Amino acid sequence: MRKVACLLLCTVATGAIAAPAMAQEQAAPAAQSPSADAAIDDAAVKEIIVTGSRIVRDGYTAPTPVTVATTEDLLKSTPSSIPDALNKLPQFSNSLSPSKSANNFSNNPIHGNVLNLRSLGIPNNNPKGPLRTLILFDGLRVSPTTYVGTVDTNVLPQLLMQRVDVVTGGASAAWGSDAVAGVVNFVLDKKFTGIKGVAQAGISQRGDAANQRIGVAYGTSFANDAGHILLSGEYNNNEGLIRSKRAIGRQGLTYVGSVVGCTPPAGQPATVCNPGGTSNPYVLRPDVRISAVAPNGRITGSSVTGNPFVGRVINNDGSTRPFNTGTAVGTAGFQIGGDGYDIPPNTHAVAPYKTYQTFGRASYDFSPDITGYVQGGWSRSELRYITQQNVLIPPGGAVNIYKGNPFLPAAIDATLPTASDFITVGQASAGQPSPVANERTDYWMATAGLNGTFGGFSWNASYSHGDSVHKLANSGLYDYKKLYAAADVVTNPANGQPTCRVLLNPAVAAQYTGCVPINILRGNPAATTPAGYAYATGTSRYRAKMKQDSWVAGFNGAVFDLPAGPVDIAFGVEYRRQSLDLVSNANPADLAGSTAAETAAIRANYFAGLRGVPASSLYYWLTNVGEANGKLNVKEAYGEIAVPILKDTPFFRELSVNGAIRVTDYSTSGTVTTWKAGGTWKPVDDLLLRGTYSHDIRAPNLFELFAGAQSGIGIVNDVRNAAGTYGSGLNINANSVTSGNPNLKPEVSNTYTFGGVVTPSFMPGFSLAVDYYHIKVKKLIETLTAQQIVTNCLNAGGTGAEECALIERASPTTFPSLVRIVPANIAFLKTSGIDIDASYRTNVGNGALAVRLYANYLQKFQAQQYTGAPISNYDGKNVIISNPAGFPRWRGNLTVDYSNGPFGVTVSEQYIHKMTLDIPGGPVPIAFVDNKVDAVWYTDLSFRFTVPHGNGNIELFTTVNNLFDKKPPLIGSTIPGVNLPTNIAVYDFIGRAFTTGVRFKF
Template sequence: MFKHRILASSLALGVSAIAMTGPSWAQEDAATPPQQAAPQDDAQPGSADIVITGSRIVRDGYTAPTPVTVATADELAKTTPSSIPDALNKLPQFGNSLSPGKSANNFASIPIHGNVLNLRSLGTPSNNPKGPLRTLILFDGIRVPPTTYVGTVDTNVLPQLLMQRVDVVTGGASAGYGSDAVAGVVNFVLDKNFTGIKGVAQAGISSRGDAGNQRIGLAGGWDFGGGRGHILLSGEFANNDGLLRSQRAGGNDGYAFVGSKVGCANPNPLTDPTACNPGGSLNPYTIGRNVLISALAPNGRIVGASSTANPYIGQVINNDGTTRPFNPGTAVGTPGFQIGGDGYGIPADNAAIAPFKTYQTFGRVSYDLTPDINAYVQGVWSRTDMRYTTQQNALVPPSLGVRVYKDNPYLSDALNNSLATADDFLLIGQTQAGQPKPVADERTDFWMATAGLQGSFSDFKWAVSYTHGESKHKMDNSGLYDTRKLYAAVDAVSDGNGNVVCRVSLDPTLASQYSGCRPMDVMHGNPAASTPDGYAYATGTSSYRARLKQDSVEASLSGSLFELPAGPVDFAIGAEYRKVSLDLTSNADPATLTDRDAYFAGLRGVPAGALYYWLNNVGAAHGSVNVKEAFAELAVPILKDTPFFEELSLNGAARITDYSTSGTVKTWKVGATWKPVQDLLLRGTISRDIRAPNLFELYAGAQSGIGIVNDAVIRDGSGNPVYGSGQNVNVNSVTAGNPGLKPEIGRTLTFGGVITPRFLPGFSLSIDYYRIKVTNIIETLTAQQILTNCYNAGGSGAVECGLIDRDTPTTFPSLVHIVPANIAFLKTAGLDFDASYRTTLGNGALGIRLYANYLDKFDAQQYTGAPIAHYAGVSVVGSNPAGLPRWRGNLAVDYSNGPFGVTLSEQYIGKMRLDIPGGTKQIQFVDSHVKPVWYTDLSVRFTIPHGKGNFELFGNVNNLFDKDPPLIPGTIPGVNLPTNIAVYDFIGRAFTAGVRFKF
């Protein structure tokens, strides 16, 4: 643990902005008069020990050059009582983080739930579905192991009641803290010396009577052994009832962006081949309502047959087994979509917020073995349970349509007579016929234990620790179509005695393989209603289990080497060893489906790309990596207390890291601080940082996916199609790991200043510029991008063309292969503003705090040779939306007077324009403007003294004026609520009330 000693009386906001090397939030109680926080530069006897992230060096009065935002737990709870991570995500330093309300829940193949923080939006944009991975999370200076096997850290697992504050390093910090700190570090700092009992009990609900949530927690701290020992214990429980998309405006309305020009004719197909594509210059996107996908009808549609001349192709199947013509609704400028009619969409009764329960406990025991040596052991345990419905079972050709052969008893006479021979068939697609939805049950257990010694001798401090962390994740997605059983059940025949049976049941060589088979009817609407036994047989449970373990040992030494006229030369050195292992098993691993003929023996009509289940085929992953690291940091004071040089200091850090998978990599940082006058601090750093590939990226087995793609057609000079099918339907994809991945490389520049004018006590202002470039980024192309890149290459000659499986050049792909690689880069730059003011007002205390960020640049290139995408000021339209406004801000005004306190906070999200960056040309919208949004939150509190402690009654209104989010649908109807869920609040006005107590 590394610390600066900072005057207790200098913890006021105006001074701490300098003394803590960056802005801090409410470092003293709001009622403390500002005159009690007079500036003092040197630590005095009795000053408090404060651990400030940003430097490994411990030196009284030292000011690190890296900006650090410090937010106390009490202040975060005032504005956002739900959780500390929820409050952090309102600060402009964070963007596009994952949280329960900011991720889609249609699939269960990737565990990306919880609060996953995303500094600087550097985990965005990305086609990697695993979530933000470039922000390092620390718990009291110790690296938190991943809580999920994909490498993310759910910060909800940490003991919130015992947090003292959160330090946010908003710049590269890999030299000081290691891999993953490309965007910065978030250090949750424990209140290790807390003594007493405290707790919280609260409940919340939206103004519409839904989205209920509850939280209860209790924590305590006690001395023992005559004050030489200290014990901390806490337990917390949180519940969220969740929210369906159908419970919010627009959730049931089928909004989607569609092309605005029906029958678009392109006069220049050679010079501008994408002009008539949806979003092209001649076919700009517009918002459509009740948009449906034309490929199918909910109850069923005949989409093909063994003979292309069959007159029933394209017909809709009625509940009584008869057919009728397909109603194409109103045409739009997106192929395969329509407004109204007989198409289908993704149902709105899926979760916008998946219900979850979280249990969390923490314990710590420390003891002074001698006056100079302290021993401690601490542990965290957390469990999160989730249960939600996933995307409905569907028969979606070509990936999963079913053939109904002649003489199937469920065929009407008319349909049966249209088939000439026993091998003739109708190809049926069906979705939303009323069948029950699959249900995902997820449980994540996480624990982390640390034992360590820390002490001092002479002018040196040392520490050594061992940490073991482990996460266990299990997922059961029940009610999914089991592909083998599905095709056995659908191929129904008569047994000659008037009974309908599975055809394979009549074959003695196959009967045992399909034991228990019951026929399923897809020709009379909902198969779960018409043939419940057959539907039950045809569905099953896709399951996977993952266990990730991390062991690390760290040792460090810090102190002063010698004295210079300006002060001591301080250093910190250390070493770390870390081993991480992953073991992921699955009952639906695509890699194990090696003998398809044996697995699907005797079945007819199984598509070439069929896997074990309709969805959620998760591949196994096994691997480990060990990491050896050594670091050093040096702080050199150059000048002090001279004209124009109240202080001038240099700081440097270096780290060398050896990965068993990718070899040796070096990181470094150089920084300086300069105080020309007492009221002004100038600072700057440059650094080289890394993010090493995690085990899932390296060793993940094949993971199946599905999504709608537009398979554009390439034509020859005579207008004949030579490549591509022209279809706009679902395609199967498989994504796997890449053991050859190398670390990502980040380069960061920051410089700025902090002003604390003596003529205005209680006021401080900091402004910092940052510029970050990350190269060698681990990225994957989407299935659509792979198709588009092959199209742009003329259908051959591009690497992407080899990733597409087609039966013929003009048939729709049966499978698209997706592999991560070090192919991308991004650059971002901007300005951080932080202003605070504290003063007395009447008989109370007034505190004002402003955080703001201006995003000057956010450019990304997905692979060498691809167009550079410009994201600054853009609301990204898509199934995984992101938003990067030019301006973001958060203003909090707090007033306390005796037992009463009120906090009013205002969150600003600047205007943006709609776009889907990354193409050769900017996507066009009929109206691309997104207006700025203001959210107002109000909190009130009343403190009741009781003995040596107090009760605090509190109430909070989030989104006080019930501001509706902007209408921003995706390009596929129903995937998410029709807004940018990564940016905007869609719950609306919500209330929380409760009590906090401390004794």
């Protein structure tokens, strides 16, 4: 393959250089490259220009594989939205959406509809979401809608979309950064005339997950057809789904070690007895809980050695009882039944969301050679979901209750000799209200441009502005400053009533005005001391504003003719600037100085007068988003050439090559060059062979470069502390802080594809494209997890390694109080596979039959998180992580549509191949008692009835998704309650659902 790539490169080396402009050529007959339209009449099929460097029809004649899907076809089986329909195609996998993201946390804005081509955005558990798929709106780069750099495609207008073009290969030379996995271009129907609309409603068979959609679009010409106007408005609402609404969400299914008291066999390392080790394989068990605390409360420690109450559970009346250890499992710190806690099932499996969209466009032909246009749109996306409960978990989140606290039972108070002595109390879900996150994205875009022809060349010039304001308010969270003030209660000598101790200290009382005592010693503090709970909780907020300005100018046309046809070139320039301004009321960096002494002084001032505040405490429980501020500019020049070599000769009905190059200068990461070479060869009329080789990049985005400290929390197994406080291998929550890295460099990718297209003349209406792809990305921007940092430090002997410097401990033998995480160009990934795209259209009886098959075979998906780490194989694996992912060997989507007069029916079959369970990336292989996940088929059925009315029609439709109510495979997490016990990124858990509505067009 390298020789083929070199040959292609050498062939185009003497030509001009390539561009993202869409060159033009005469469309092939419909029998050879069938249209994506539903029409059967070949005479009605019109030329369509598809995203890429050549004119193609359905992507069947492009050197780079292109999938073309009309919005009409996409919405037949998935009427909820175009992005939802795209995610059923095998080219997309492990995308994010309100139903495919864990909603326990709100630190990362990953809950919109974020498309992921080839799964290239998900390896190594990247929490920011897919970043290697470029999103275009009618050929223009869509600016980020979230501060992490992703695009929520829900903000794009859908009613005026004509089709979606998916370039499934590296396309940086054509479109610039981010196109490592490919390009998704939402193509506007710029000449739509008339009025059309939709009104629909859906609900699951179980009476939940309701949704509604309504929209209308209008298009008209004016000034004797010299001008054209488009207008649209849309509203979508999805009411979401709580995890407890499904039986599997209430069972507490979790993977735990299967061998209690595991002892390594002779000659085997201790790691074989880790949970999931070969001597302690994972097994799925119900009602698994974390042993650290009990929901109502547990006394986890004391300043008095040997205090008899340590370890006991606190009852609602203030009395205590022994902790019920339930049934032991092979994971330290976990148990089945008894006391203990998990993430309760009242969090959202599907985040409720609403979207509002408006769009307008006006174009005018100033002359036969010049057309001008302006267009703009505004959209709002709103999400509201329940996040993880407030918990008080040791070592960094529990609360000290000191002697003399009037809420402290006398028996416990008697075990504390002095006023400075205390017990430490942890608490989980005692019945307190759940925190709620509200996310809102306001996005608007505006473009003005000119295009025309001059001297045989086509040209275009445009200016675009994109502006996004993303806000989050996570309310009901413990405000640590107020919590520790409210929990340290004494008796007011003036009136004999409980009061906050800090209010009796004149030096700091003003900082705690309004403090009300909270009682965590009698169950639900929101019930026992509602005013105290209200004081101790607050709202973590941030606002991120992203702006993008882009100037583009390009030319394309034929420069001269060769015997085989014209030589087409395209060239142009682009300039883009972006800015990010993220502000927060809970910036972790505000509690840290440049030295340990400065940090101690800052924290002492913020927590002035308080005692017992853990060193890792920030502003709020869980959600502490750091601020970020930065900007960059990008200068680009590009060129393209398409050279016909032979035509209409024996064994060379067509032979052509093309090449592209783009030089890009980033103000933040320097100058890079991307390129691509490709060619097509048609030995006979019925067969087209094609291949490409490309060199692509993804430059670090503003958040990766300039992010402030972001807080997080997660369970870490710290086996280093065999002689420390917590013992060997205990699973405890550890706080982490992640920040940006201004020294990041672009990721680098090399992609090659080769394949063929068969359009047999003996079978009109049939086309089959089969393409092999191979993608390798180096210098991948990734971060290690807190667990990996701790493990790497351990493997280095506990000192000396770079990772050890990222871990903070109160003493060398205590559990980490904080783990710092920084992104770097440390990883690589490699993937390869085969895409199959087949279509067939014919007449059957008095009706029309259309069949479309999309399939993908995943040959390889490998990733290495950092140099020296083991290479992880993801292919064929169902990956168990907080945001799970799946990499089936085979995925397919088969759609059969039949229409006869006013009636139409569509059957869509989605196939997901069997997989095996795994957690790639660990130092040793992970073992399961049963690691098999069976293949799954989903069937969607849609009926429609069209009623002619005047110059248009009204279409009544009903769609049944998951017709046979296929249940998702049971796949737990390794953390109790973190998700529904299935792979939410891959499988449907809503069950059979119905949508009915009306579409009209006049």
